[in-house]
Amino acid sequence: xxxxxxxxxxxxxxxxxxxxxxxxxxxxxxxxxxxxxxxxxxxxxxxxxxxxxxxxxxxxxxxxxxxxxxxxxxxxxxxxxxxxxxxxxxxxxxxxxxxxxxxxxxxxx
Amino acid sequence: xxxxxxxxxxxxxxxxxxxxxxxxxxxxxxxxxxxxxxxxxxxxxxxxxxxxxxxxxxxxxxxxxxxxxxxxxxxxxxxxxxxxxxxxxxxxxxxxxxxxxxxxxxxxxxxxxxxxxxxxxxxxxxxxxxxxxxxxxxxxxxxxxxxxxxxxxxxxxxxxxxxxxxxxxxxxxxxxxxxxxxxxxxxxxxxxxxxxxxxxxxxxxxxxxxxxxxxxxxxxxxxxxxxxxxxxxxxxx
Numbered sequence: 001x002x003x004x005x006x007x008x009x010x011x012x013x014x015x016x017x018x019x020x021x022x023x024x025x026x027x028x029x030x031x032x033x034x035x036x037x038x039x040x041x042x043x044x045x046x047x048x049x050x051x052x053x054x055x056x057x058x059x060x061x062x063x064x065x066x067x068x069x070x071x072x073x074x075x076x077x078x079x080x081x082x083x084x085x086x087x088x089x090x091x092x093x094x095x096x097x098x099x100x101x102x103x104x105x106x107x108x109x
Numbered sequence: 110x111x112x113x114x115x116x117x118x119x120x121x122x123x124x125x126x127x128x129x130x131x132x133x134x135x136x137x138x139x140x141x142x143x144x145x146x147x148x149x150x151x152x153x154x155x156x157x158x159x160x161x162x163x164x165x166x167x168x169x170x171x172x173x174x175x176x177x178x179x180x181x182x183x184x185x186x187x188x189x190x191x192x193x194x195x196x197x198x199x200x201x202x203x204x205x206x207x208x209x210x211x212x213x214x215x216x217x218x219x220x221x222x223x224x225x226x227x228x229x230x231x232x233x234x235x236x237x238x239x240x241x242x243x244x245x246x247x248x249x250x251x252x253x254x255x256x257x258x259x260x261x262x263x264x265x266x267x268x269x270x271x272x273x274x275x276x277x278x279x280x281x282x283x284x285x286x287x288x289x290x291x292x293x294x295x296x297x298x299x300x301x302x303x304x305x306x307x308x309x310x311x312x313x314x315x316x317x318x319x320x321x322x323x324x325x326x327x328x329x330x331x332x333x334x335x336x337x338x339x340x341x342x343x344x345x346x
Contacts, residue, residue, distance in 0.1 A: 036327045086286065087125075093280075
């Protein structure tokens with residue numbers, strides 16, 4: 001198989017999907033759709049975050065106290081709720097995460 | 110704010126995402142060269158396709174010896190979620206000229222969407238607002254391409270790259286974006302339902318579980334919102 005043709009095909013398909021609704025700049029969505037679009041960020045990001053915390057390797061549930069993704073994720077949610085500040089959330093969350101990984105002996109040192 | 114300022118703010122706001130993207134790019138590069146792609150092909154895929162999940166799946170399908178049709182169809186299905194991003198940003202991007210719409214569409218990844226939608230939601234499309242978007246898109250694109258290149262060149266000699274858990278940077282960023290948005294019952298319900306469906310369907314192939322989760326969350330959010338505030342006649346028309 002010609003890898004370059006495959007790459008071009010993948011590129012065209014990906015671009016077409018991303019461009020899809022930009023191709024109709026004058027189109028106005030019906031109220032139901034406009035309402036739905038307000039939930040896109042919340043829904044998509046939650047659908048990435050929860051499995052990222054509970055199934056960090058993408059295969060096995062890790063509902064345990066040595067799962068730094070789960071514990072630090074909960075701490076990050078608390079920080080976000082209290083501060084409502086993005087950088088504080090990221091910084092605090094990462095700090096908790098790496099301290100936990102260190103304490104649990106999960107860093108490849 | 111000037112164009113340059115907007116552009117630089119976009120780059121600055123991308124930093125946490127870059128931390129999360131770099132290890133993925135390195136791993137992609139390493140896997141691509143293991144799968145037998147040349148340096149040019151491994152880099153070319155990141156330059157032209159620019160879709161992390163689809164690239165990972167394409168590489169593993171190539172390793173398994175799948176045909177081009179299967180890989181292209183998989184690319185389509187895996188990237189379907191981007192239709193939602195395209196629709197959500199259309200009210201802002203749609204006003205721009207073709208010269209802007211094409212490159213901004215090309216760079217519309219999960220990470221770019223997460224950063225720019227937050228800005229658009231807070232401020233709408235401001236003067237030179239597209240330069241902020243361009244700053245985000247370019248910073249994330251360069252991170253992906255350069256880390257793919259380094260991964261393809263040296264990835265096999267970097268020890269235990271995945272062991273550091275740098276992907277948590279992305280989770281922390283997404284949490285920092287979602288949690289402050291949970292201002293009312295429908296938004297909270299949308300988050301919980303989407304998260305629960307994503308967990309239940311995580312074993313579905315081709316990111317279809319993510320798509321099902323997003324659509325479920327959206328449906329529940331809209332439904333609850335409509336229960337609370339009944340639709341008026343003209344709105345429902």
